[in-house]
Each structure stands twice: as C-alpha cells, then as structure tokens.
Amino acid sequence: DVKVTQSSRYLVKRTGEKVFLECVQDMDHENMFWYRQDPGLGLRLIYFSYDVKMKEKGDIPEGYSVSREKKERFSLILESASTNQTSMYLCASSPQGGVSHEQYFGPGTRLTVT
Amino acid sequence: QQQVKQSPQSLIVQKGGIPIINCAYENTAFDYFPWYQQFPGKGPALLIAIRPDVSEKKEGRFTISFNKSAKQFSLHIMDSQPGDSATYFCAASKVWSGGTSYGKLTFGQGTILTVHP
Numbered sequence: 001d002v003k004v005t006q007s008s009r010y011l012v013k014r015t016g017e018k019v020f021l022e023c024v025q026d027m028d029h030e031n032m033f034w035y036r037q038d039p040g041l042g043l044r045l046i047y048f049s050y051d052v053k054m055k056e057k058g059d060i061p062e063g064y065s066v067s068r069e070k071k072e073r074f075s076l077i078l079e080s081a082s083t084n085q086t087s088m089y090l091c092a093s094s095p096q097g098g099v100s101h102e103q104y105f106g107p108g109t110r111l112t113v114t
Numbered sequence: 115q116q117q118v119k120q121s122p123q124s125l126i127v128q129k130g131g132i133p134i135i136n137c138a139y140e141n142t143a144f145d146y147f148p149w150y151q152q153f154p155g156k157g158p159a160l161l162i163a164i165r166p167d168v169s170e171k172k173e174g175r176f177t178i179s180f181n182k183s184a185k186q187f188s189l190h191i192m193d194s195q196p197g198d199s200a201t202y203f204c205a206a207s208k209v210w211s212g213g214t215s216y217g218k219l220t221f222g223q224g225t226i227l228t229v230h231p
Contacts, residue, residue, distance in 0.1 A: 031217055040223055040224075042221045042222050043158070043203060043224075048218060058218075090157055096217070101217030102163075103219060105157025106157050
C-alpha cells in the first residue's frame, strides 16, 4: 500500500521562527510536491522536485525553501514564519513518466503561526 | 494566476441527487484532467481522470464530461450518497514538457459537497 507520511499533523509556531516540515514516501517516486491548501483557493503548488537535489519553484514559492537530499524525503522550510503562512500544508509524490500522473498525498500538516 | 476555475464553492444535495461540479481551464496545452476527492483529515486522493481525446468517462457512479472546444469539464455523481460528502478538486496538467514528464498539476479552488440522508 502506497504511503506518504508527514512529520506532524498539527504545528504551532511563533512569528519569526524557522519551521521544518518533513515528508517521506515509500514508493520510490521521482517527483515530490509541496502544496498549501486554503479555503476558496484550492491547492497551490509551492515547490516540487523531480530528482534528488533538484527543485523547481511552483506558483507561490515566496517565503519558502525546500531540500531533497534523499529520494524518499522532501522537506519544506519556512525561513522566518509569518502569520500569513498559517495554512494546511500537503505533500505529494508521483512517479515520473508513464501515462498516469496520479499524485499520492500525505494527510497534511496544519500549521498555525502566532 | 489561477488557470483552472472551479464552481460552485459548495453544494448541498439530498441522497440520490446528482451533484454537478464544473471546471474551466485556460491553457490549451493541458492534456490530462483528474478529479481528486478529499475527506476531512485526509489528503486528496485520485477519483477519476480523463484525457481530451474522449468526451466522457464513467467509473461507477462518477462521470467526467469533457468539452474541449469550450475548455470545460465537469464531474457528475449519480445516485449520490452521504458517504460522498467530501471536498472535490478538479485539476489539469500538461503531461509532457520538453521531453520530460513531471506530472505537475494545477488545481481548481475546490467544492465542498454535502449529501444529506
């Protein structure tokens, strides 16, 4: 059974703190993605990675960075958390190539920045 | 920039009704159109997907209708059940880009569906 896990379900941080969100997949997928989910805005892509140490900006990368040192692990970093980064963060993975681009999502991390 | 617009934002139907969720896209290069279903406390999961070479795809009670000329596609849920209550997202993707496939999806805003018993 495919699995994407995220390090925390709920996280509360203070403004200005550095925040790390971790995502691990066990499917040997090449592609990994970080989204944020906000009511009325859907899922917006922050960053994605198609290989180890490779990364591409998504639609809303400002205020975020990522790290992919191992194939199975993709980290999202908030260098200096701000209240407008309070959101649900979702990680996903997918295989590269083929006809299906199904993305497998983790359960999400609800981050509150106070 | 929002390239996929989804409506309505929320929808309430009675059991047995046929909710319809609509999406419109702008980028004519998109060639893969999935729908994802998300239950509370869970991540989204692929429900059904269509490619633009067909106008309709059916899987069980779920049907995608696709209108390439209008750049619109919709999800129909036949004989809806309370267990179908969830948030539904349409999405679009350009499968191949420069010889490489990353499967990057652009999602719509989401529709919260409630099916009353």
